[in-house]
Amino acid sequence: MKQPFDQAVKRHGQTVLRVCRAVLGRGPDADDAWSETFLAALKAWPDLPEDTNVEAWLVRVAHRKAIDVTRARARRAIPSDDLPERASPLGNPGGDEYGVWTAVAALPQRQRLAIAYHYLGGLPHAETAEIIGGSTDAVRRAASDGIKRLRQIYPADDYPKGVPR
Amino acid sequence: MTDIATFGNNHSADGGKRAEYDALFAIEPDAMAHLHSRLAGIASEHGLVDIAYRTIDTPVGQLLLAATETGLVRVAFERENFEAVLESLADKISPRVLQAPRRLDAVAAEIDEYFTGKRRAFDVPLDYAMSSGFRQIVQRYLPHIGYGHTQSYKEVAELVGNPKAVRAVGTACATNPLPVVVPCHRVLRTDGSLGGYIGGLEAKTTLLTLEKAA
Numbered sequence: 001m002k003q004p005f006d007q008a009v010k011r012h013g014q015t016v017l018r019v020c021r022a023v024l025g026r027g028p029d030a031d032d033a034w035s036e037t038f039l040a041a042l043k044a045w046p047d048l049p050e051d052t053n054v055e056a057w058l059v060r061v062a063h064r065k066a067i068d069v070t071r072a073r074a075r076r077a078i079p080s081d082d083l084p085e086r087a088s089p090l091g092n093p094g095g096d097e098y099g100v101w102t103a104v105a106a107l108p109q110r111q112r113l114a115i116a117y118h119y120l121g122g123l124p125h126a127e128t129a130e131i132i133g134g135s136t137d138a139v140r141r142a143a144s145d146g147i148k149r150l151r152q153i154y155p156a157d158d159y160p161k162g163v164p165r
Numbered sequence: 166m167t168d169i170a171t172f173g174n175n176h177s178a179d180g181g182k183r184a185e186y187d188a189l190f191a192i193e194p195d196a197m198a199h200l201h202s203r204l205a206g207i208a209s210e211h212g213l214v215d216i217a218y219r220t221i222d223t224p225v226g227q228l229l230l231a232a233t234e235t236g237l238v239r240v241a242f243e244r245e246n247f248e249a250v251l252e253s254l255a256d257k258i259s260p261r262v263l264q265a266p267r268r269l270d271a272v273a274a275e276i277d278e279y280f281t282g283k284r285r286a287f288d289v290p291l292d293y294a295m296s297s298g299f300r301q302i303v304q305r306y307l308p309h310i311g312y313g314h315t316q317s318y319k320e321v322a323e324l325v326g327n328p329k330a331v332r333a334v335g336t337a338c339a340t341n342p343l344p345v346v347v348p349c350h351r352v353l354r355t356d357g358s359l360g361g362y363i364g365g366l367e368a369k370t371t372l373l374t375l376e377k378a379a
Contacts, residue, residue, distance in 0.1 A: 005263055006263050012203065014192055017196065027375055035203060035204055042208055042263070045261060076296050100191070104190075161227050
């Protein structure tokens with residue numbers, strides 16, 4: 001790829017973050033997966049063919065990095081009687097005020113992944129099926145069930161269209 | 166596979182729908198800037214940033230500064246179109262281009278001092294990779310013209326040992342990849358008129374006036 005890598009970060013950084021958050025939940029794990037995705041992409045960038053669909057390629061890299069982060073998290077688990085104090089996700093200005101990420105995190109895993117890669121990452125259902133397994137129809141159903149569930153929690157009238165940010 | 170691929174394509178082509186999802190799955194305003202600067206730090210540690218860049222505000226408008234591991238490789242005026250400048254760096258040197266301001270802190274500080282009249286010469290390392298041959302010889306000579314002084318294209322041609330190459334000296338100045346820091350603005354026509362300047366004549370006048378006043 002001859003294009004400056006920085007353009008890819010600026011153009012697709014948000015998409016990749018949405019995918020990472022949908023898969024891992026909003027927080028440091030998603031941030032780490034985002035960093036790992038772009039670090040790996042930067043390494044591979046000069047050898048990437050010019051006709052690559054950069055966004056779809058980044059979403060696939062993000063998928064692998066999210067799995068890595070999930071595994072690392074499992075390995076690093078520290079048993080403890082007392083839970084560490086954490087920043088409250090509630091009532092922070094500029095935060096997840098509609099609770100969308102929390103609602104996404106509460107979906108069954110396959111629905112969450114199908115939404116992440118199709119609706120947020122822009123991959124066709126067939127490609128999502130390739131990376132998460134299962135048939136294309138099953139993935140399509142999971143994505144639509146997940147979106148339906150989110151729509152029940154957030155009826156269209158409940159939040160302003162085109163959130164002002 | 167075929168009907169499914171079409172379904173996917175329909176989705177990608179449907180920009181409005183995509184924008185709607187992007188708005189629903191909102192990202193707080195400073196998140197991207199934070200992640201970007203963290204990435205710049207990690208990538209620099211791994212030696213993966215072949216070209217680091219940043220922009221600064223100056224009396225001659227916004228300047229883009231770019232550096233390789235060797236040194237400052239490009240200074241660009243806004244009228245040159247920053248995106249095009251970065252594309253040509255990616256094409257000629259490496260596409261591993263990242264906004265990573267810290268590598269340019271020293272350069273930015275020196276340019277700042279220069280514009281406040283506190284600095285008369287730059288001592289940051291320079292990378293002349295964007296020019297070659299006679300142009301590079303001329304550009305390497307230019308810092309020898311002292312602060313507040315000027316020379317003509319003809320004088321420069323004589324001093325670099327090629328008195329007939331007056332036009333080539335003009336081209337070398339016009340294509341200087343490191344304006345301001347490599348002072349091509351100190352080269353004028355023999356009759357004392359300005360000649361051209363990559364940052365525009367107004368910028369050239371500003372620089373010459375600044376140096377005369379100091």
